[in-house]
Amino acid sequence: MSCTLSGLAPLxxxxxxxxxxxxxxxxxxxxxxxxxxxxxxxxxxxxxRAIPRSDKEEILMLHNKLRGQVYPPAANMEYMTxxxxxxxxxxxxxxxxxxxxxxxGLLVSIGQNLAVHWGRYRSPGFHxxxxxxxxxxxxxxxxxxxxxxxxxRCSGAMCTHYTQIVWATTTKIGCAVNTCQxxxxxxxxxxxxxxxxxxxxxxxxxIGEAPYQTGRPCSQCPPSYGGGCKNNLCYREETxxxxxxxxxxxxxxxxxxxxxxxxxxxxxxxxxxxxxxEVAVNYMTQVVRCDTKMKDKCKGSTxxxxxxxxxxxxxxxxxxxxxxxxxxxxxxxxxIHYGVLDGQGGLVDVTRNGKVPFFVRSxxxxxxxxxxYKPSGSFMVSKVKVQDLDCYTTVAxxxxxxxxxTHCPRVHCPAHCRDEPSYWAPVFGxxxxxxxxxxxxxxxxxxxxxxxxxxxxxxxxVDKKKAYVGSLRNGVQSESLRTPRDGKAFRIFAVRx
Numbered sequence: 001m002s003c004t005l006s007g008l009a010p011l012x013x014x015x016x017x018x019x020x021x022x023x024x025x026x027x028x029x030x031x032x033x034x035x036x037x038x039x040x041x042x043x044x045x046x047x048x049r050a051i052p053r054s055d056k057e058e059i060l061m062l063h064n065k066l067r068g069q070v071y072p073p074a075a076n077m078e079y080m081t082x083x084x085x086x087x088x089x090x091x092x093x094x095x096x097x098x099x100x101x102x103x104x105g106l107l108v109s110i111g112q113n114l115a116v117h118w119g120r121y122r123s124p125g126f127h128x129x130x131x132x133x134x135x136x137x138x139x140x141x142x143x144x145x146x147x148x149x150x151x152x153r154c155s156g157a158m159c160t161h162y163t164q165i166v167w168a169t170t171t172k173i174g175c176a177v178n179t180c181q182x183x184x185x186x187x188x189x190x191x192x193x194x195x196x197x198x199x200x201x202x203x204x205x206x207i208g209e210a211p212y213q214t215g216r217p218c219s220q221c222p223p224s225y226g227g228g229c230k231n232n233l234c235y236r237e238e239t240x241x242x243x244x245x246x247x248x249x250x251x252x253x254x255x256x257x258x259x260x261x262x263x264x265x266x267x268x269x270x271x272x273x274x275x276x277x278e279v280a281v282n283y284m285t286q287v288v289r290c291d292t293k294m295k296d297k298c299k300g301s302t303x304x305x306x307x308x309x310x311x312x313x314x315x316x317x318x319x320x321x322x323x324x325x326x327x328x329x330x331x332x333x334x335x336i337h338y339g340v341l342d343g344q345g346g347l348v349d350v351t352r353n354g355k356v357p358f359f360v361r362s363x364x365x366x367x368x369x370x371x372x373y374k375p376s377g378s379f380m381v382s383k384v385k386v387q388d389l390d391c392y393t394t395v396a397x398x399x400x401x402x403x404x405x406t407h408c409p410r411v412h413c414p415a416h417c418r419d420e421p422s423y424w425a426p427v428f429g430x431x432x433x434x435x436x437x438x439x440x441x442x443x444x445x446x447x448x449x450x451x452x453x454x455x456x457x458x459x460x461x462v463d464k465k466k467a468y469v470g471s472l473r474n475g476v477q478s479e480s481l482r483t484p485r486d487g488k489a490f491r492i493f494a495v496r497x
Contacts, residue, residue: 051091051124051176056082058125058421059175059198063165066132068217068232070166072140072159074224075215077168083201086110090197097180097195111170111203113161116185120478121470124177125423127196131161138162141210149208160205167204168212171416174199182285281448284458284493285347288331290315294350294379295327298361304350304405305384307496308332313343318368321359327377329369335381337367345382349407354378385409386456391417391425395435401461401488407457410495413440415454418475427478429468434481435461435488445476448494456495464488 051059052227063080070077089110090466093102101112115127137156145151154160166217175198183193202210213220221227221234228236285305288297290312297303308331325334335348337340342365356378361371386408389398399408416420417425417440425438427445443449451474472482 007127055124055177056087056175058123059128060173062125062128062421062423063173064231064233066128067166070212072142072214073217074166074168074212075220076213076215077166077217078171078221078225079230079235080171080173083172083174085199086172086199087176088174090174090199091176091178093199094176094178094195094197096154097178097183097193099183099185099195107209109201111164111167111200111205113164113198113200116183116190116193118190118193120481121477122194123422124175124196125421128165128198129423132165134159134162140214142214143210146210150210152207163211164200164204166211166351167200169202170200170204172302263270281494283496284460284491287494287496290330290332291317292331293317293328294325294331294334295377298327298350298352304407305353305458306331306348306350308335308341308345308348310343310345312336312341312345313366319367320361320372321369321378322354322362322364323358324353324359324378324380325369326356326359326372327379329379331381333367334379336371337362337364337369338381340381340383347410348434349378349382349384351382351405351407352377353380353404382407386412388412389440390414391420391438391440393439394437395439395459395461395490396487398439399459399461400435401463401490406461408461408490410458411439411455412456413443413454414447415452415453416442418444418451422477422479427476428470428481429465429478429489430471430473432462432465432468432489432491433478434464434468434484435490437478437490439492441476442478443492445471445473445478446492447474448492451475458493458495460491460493462489462491 013479020250049292050147062238065075066117067074067080086408087485089106093106093112096102098455099114099116101107101114115306117127134154134156137154138159139153139155141153142263175196178197180193180195181191183190183195185193191456217232218227218229218234221229225234225236228234286297286303287307288309290309292306297306312330312332313336315330315333317333319329320326321329323338325337331348331350332341332345336343340348354377355375357375359372359376359378361369363369384407388396389411391414393411395401395408398411399406417438420438420441425441427437427442428434431446433442433446439459440449440454441458444451448457464484467483468479468481468489470478472478
């Protein structure tokens with residue numbers, strides 16, 4: 001959208017209208033009068049919230065998080081709260097499905113950020129982050145540059161979404177989301193467009209002012225905060241005084257009084273229910289014996305990680321070759337021969353290498369291997385690493401798929417990754433996931449890890465899929481990806497306790 005100047009005061013400040021709109025909020029009575037033109041009231045009926053509670057909490061949390069981490073640091077950045085009036089005004093405009101700021105009568109009172117998308121699901125937090133990311137094109141005007149007015153320092157097409165988010169004196173926000181069947185967006189008609197409207201008060205983006213004062217966090221807070229500070233934001237504890245309960249506040253349906261009658265009720269027959277089948281747990285790691293041969297065990301896709309028992313050093317199981325081991329070799333004794341394991345057993349990763357013309361004998365680490373002078377399938381062994389992860393690490397960062405195969409470490413995930421928002425910890429797909437997904441949040445979605453406890457999981461990188469289908473599982477909503485251009489995929493497995 002283009003930038004225009006919507007107001008000019010001779011000795012005052014110019015108001016910038018570009019992607020983000022608004023003025024100072026009037027009193028509630030005046031705002032309700034403005035809103036009455038855009039609301040469709042239905043007496044005696046419930047009004048559905050303009051935005052799900054989870055999205056509301058995500059938007060508010062992200063705004064305050066981003067406001068608290070601005071650079072240079074802010075000395076007077078105030079904590080932001082949710083406002084129901086602003087939410088209702090955002091809902092009224094979102095349902096108009098018009099891709100421009102409005103309504104005009106309300107823009108004299110509030111600030112506004114807009115976003116729209118279609119296609120795959122994007123959380124409101126994704127758009128909030130994209131507004132904030134305009135910071136890359138914004139240069140903060142320091143006080144020595146602001147005489148008498150601060151310069152407008154945006155090197156990109158748009159920075160006013162960012163400055164509205166971090167305007168220090170903007171303390172209230174209310175947003176709404178609406179799906180528009182048809183919406184004209186810059187000359188193109190989008191079907192099923194998801195429209196996000198966020199309204200702010202008091203507004204920001206006054207030309208000639210910086211969005212906030214620089215300095216030590218909370219060192220320039222208004223006196224009304226009483227010196228309170230939370231996560232680098234001016235903050236005061238709210239004292240909530242419970243209102244006295246009235247009959248109007250309780251929705252109680254009173255049954256009409258009727259004469260007592262004796263009615264014969266046919267006893268209900270309860271059919272026996274079938275016991276629920278336990279969900280099968282898939283493991284990538286296969287438990288083997290000392291004499292298990294590679295050719296006997298490796299017959300599927302999950303044949304690259306094995307758990308060997310203790311005591312294989314004294315086993316008589318044969319091993320053929322050095323470095324490259326023939327497929328009829330003992331997996332565990334080959335791992336000891338190569339130095340990956342000792343007599344105590346443990347985890348070993350295997351890579352298949354196809355046919356090798358011959359295999360050479362040697363004695364290593366207490367195991368004597370044998371020779372075989374004819375072509376045969378071969379494999380190599382390697383040590384399994386164990387690595388701690390955070391909730392945001394992806395397979396693309398840790399161990400992307402490469403041919404003939406990639407071994408990922410066994411990873412340990414922290415608890416409560418399900419609670420991380422999708423813009424930081426996304427999950428794409430079901431059963432097979434895009435490698436840009438959060439490993440640990442994917443583990444919760446796949447059911448191989450409990451959100452409350454975290455724990456260990458195994459990851460297997462695989463080649464990319466043509467599409468990834470989203471689903472809701474175990475409290476995690478994964479996203480769909482159609483015709484992904486880049487990146488690979490992975491499967492995720494439980495670890496035996």
